[in-house]
Amino acid sequence: MAENQNLDTLKTPGAVFFIFGATGDLARRKLFPAIYSLYREGKLDEDFAVIGVARRPRTQEEFREDVYRSIQEFCRYSSEQDSEWHAFAQHFEYKSLDINNIDGFRELREQTEQLETKFNIPGNRLFYLALAPELFGSVSFNLMKGGMLDGEGWNRLVIEKPFGYDLESAAKLNEEIRKVFKEEEIYRIDHYLGKEMVQNIEVMRFANAFFEPLWNNKHIANIQITLGETVGVEERGGYYDHAGALRDMGQNHMLQLLTMIAMEPPSRLLAEDIRDEKVKVLRSLRPYASHEEVKNNVVRGQYTHGSAGGKDLPAYREEDKVNSESNTETYFAARVFVDNFRWAGVPFYIRTGKRLPVKTTEVVVEFKRMPTNVYLGQKHSLEPNLLVIRVNPMEGIYVKINAKKPGSESEIAPVAMDFCQSCIVGINSPEAYERLLHDAARGDSTYFTRWDEVASAWSFVDRIANAWRENQGELESYPAGSWGPKRADELLEEDGFHWWPVNGQLEDNVVWLKN
Ligand SMILES: NC(=O)C1=CN([C@@H]2O[C@H](COP(=O)(O)OP(=O)(O)OC[C@H]3O[C@@H](n4cnc5c(N)ncnc54)[C@H](OP(=O)(O)O)[C@@H]3O)[C@@H](O)[C@H]2O)C=CC1
Numbered sequence: 001m002a003e004n005q006n007l008d009t010l011k012t013p014g015a016v017f018f019i020f021g022a023t024g025d026l027a028r029r030k031l032f033p034a035i036y037s038l039y040r041e042g043k044l045d046e047d048f049a050v051i052g053v054a055r056r057p058r059t060q061e062e063f064r065e066d067v068y069r070s071i072q073e074f075c076r077y078s079s080e081q082d083s084e085w086h087a088f089a090q091h092f093e094y095k096s097l098d099i100n101n102i103d104g105f106r107e108l109r110e111q112t113e114q115l116e117t118k119f120n121i122p123g124n125r126l127f128y129l130a131l132a133p134e135l136f137g138s139v140s141f142n143l144m145k146g147g148m149l150d151g152e153g154w155n156r157l158v159i160e161k162p163f164g165y166d167l168e169s170a171a172k173l174n175e176e177i178r179k180v181f182k183e184e185e186i187y188r189i190d191h192y193l194g195k196e197m198v199q200n201i202e203v204m205r206f207a208n209a210f211f212e213p214l215w216n217n218k219h220i221a222n223i224q225i226t227l228g229e230t231v232g233v234e235e236r237g238g239y240y241d242h243a244g245a246l247r248d249m250g251q252n253h254m255l256q257l258l259t260m261i262a263m264e265p266p267s268r269l270l271a272e273d274i275r276d277e278k279v280k281v282l283r284s285l286r287p288y289a290s291h292e293e294v295k296n297n298v299v300r301g302q303y304t305h306g307s308a309g310g311k312d313l314p315a316y317r318e319e320d321k322v323n324s325e326s327n328t329e330t331y332f333a334a335r336v337f338v339d340n341f342r343w344a345g346v347p348f349y350i351r352t353g354k355r356l357p358v359k360t361t362e363v364v365v366e367f368k369r370m371p372t373n374v375y376l377g378q379k380h381s382l383e384p385n386l387l388v389i390r391v392n393p394m395e396g397i398y399v400k401i402n403a404k405k406p407g408s409e410s411e412i413a414p415v416a417m418d419f420c421q422s423c424i425v426g427i428n429s430p431e432a433y434e435r436l437l438h439d440a441a442r443g444d445s446t447y448f449t450r451w452d453e454v455a456s457a458w459s460f461v462d463r464i465a466n467a468w469r470e471n472q473g474e475l476e477s478y479p480a481g482s483w484g485p486k487r488a489d490e491l492l493e494e495d496g497f498h499w500w501p502v503n504g505q506l507e508d509n510v511v512w513l514k515n
């Protein structure tokens with residue numbers, strides 16, 4: 001991030017955006033809507049073009065119609081098919097191309113140059129690979145061979161997860177890409193880093209005087225991170241059955257969220273300084289020294305048949321494109337330690353799963369109890385203070401403190417200070433993809449993952465995956481619609497803690513609001 005710039009108002013420089021995988025799900029649900037929102041917000045320079053690339057044949061008009069439908073269905077702004085829309089749509093073109101066909105890239109180059117001339121674009125090119133990762137290496141190579149990187153301006157490569165299957169495959173993938181692109185030209189997407197409240201963690205921690213002095217093992221008892229989903233694997237059973245929850249959510253979103261909570265304050269708010277601090281956290285994660293340690297600290301589960309909201313839900317093994325004897329985990333929870341001065345001894349409990357009762361991303365920071373309870377003997381024992389960072393779908397910050405119950409002589413009860421950001425900003429909160437596309441086009445890599453972060457995260461996760469492969473982590477079952485295996489509760493109970501309710505249900509604990 002450049003210092004002292006108001007990045008909210010900065011327009012992207014003139015550029016061509018290439019969406020490889022333009023007929024796919026991600027382009028339709030996230031990327032086209034993100035481009036349109038940027039345009040509507042005045043954040044996209046008028047000198048832009050988008051070239052959608054995939055194998056399927058599409059005329060230019062058909063492609064523009066696809067884009068229109070995706071915006072109508074998924075964008076926070078809508079549009080009529082009016083003259084303004086048609087002016088916008090003229091910036092979109094399609095190229096049918098198999099990424100293994102080098103001649104296609106030469107044709108793409110001609111098409112690009114024509115568009116650059118037509119819209120007065122200074123040769124900047126952003127290549128977004130919404131493709132299966134196996135294709136990343138070939139696309140990069142063919143972009144170079146086809147002369148697509150010889151423009152007058154910058155070239156940037158934006159790549160989607162999963163970045164590899166383990167450290168070895170990720171390193172190989174990285175090597176292939178790095179033959180063509182420099183590290184600073186590569187933008188590895190982790191869409192959780194584009195979420196409003198994930199970015200707010202940094203601001204909250206480093207722009208408020210009262211958090212930082214308490215943000216350490218002297219005052220914090222434990223931290224709980226929950227990434228819960230109500231959905232199953234939907235149409236992505238083929239991919240998911242190969243990946244599982246640990247690789248799909250743990251290696252990336254979960255550990256990235258943990259780094260934002262645990263990192264030291266960077267000396268400057270520059271991308272490299274922030275990423276340096278994040279990678280230090282990942283390197284400080286205590287590796288599980290043996291398969292036995294994995295077994296004692298990590299829980300893996302898979303959902304069985306269940307129900308939610310009166311609806312019958314199938315077992316994971318009955319889902320489309322999932323092996324009927326699959327041992328893939330759809331849930332995992334772990335007790336993790338960050339072995340540095342700040343966090344020594346503080347357990348981070350992390351959990352994620354499909355088919356849980358609520359869709360929620362939440363961080364609960366539980367503070368240590370008061371050293372003595374001068375109110376002993378009262379009806380209610382003192383509850384620990386909690387700071388809850390609500391990332392999704394509710395966005396906000398909630399603090400639970402103890403206060404005298406109004407009207408009573410001396411009764412203490414938990415009360416809430418609740419900043420509900422989503423109640424104020426509502427649905428206009430920018431989507432993660434919108435923000436990340438805007439950042440990549442402006443060359444701001446703060447909220448993208450650097451290779452050393454990806455590699456450190458994989459080496460932590462690989463130890464768990466290896467132990468599981470050798471069957472040292474029993475696959476527990478949980479009914480769809482429940483909070484996961486019981487063993488995940490025991491993980492905290494062993495340390496004298498419990499999972500705090502998430503998604504607004506914590507309010508049930510706030511005694512005097514209820515009574
Ligand atoms: N969908 C999502 O919500 C998310 C997706 N991702 C990641 O994003 C990437 C894309 O996902 P998604 O959109 O769901 O996948 P889809 O399968 O829906 O789309 C894949 C796209 O790749 C194109 N494609 C496949 N092979 C070739 C080829 N040889 N040459 C040119 N184009 C090709 C397909 O078009 P055609 O068949 O016409 O060639 C299609 O447009 C994956 O890496 C996925 O893991 C990450 C997070 C979320």
Ligand SMILES: O=C1O[C@H](COP(=O)(O)O)[C@@H](O)[C@H](O)[C@H]1O
Pocket residue numbers: 191229248249361392
């Ligand atoms: O990357 C992924 O994230 C989604 C969850 O994202 P969210 O923004 O809706 O919380 C998850 O469903 C998917 O399996 C995973 O690949």
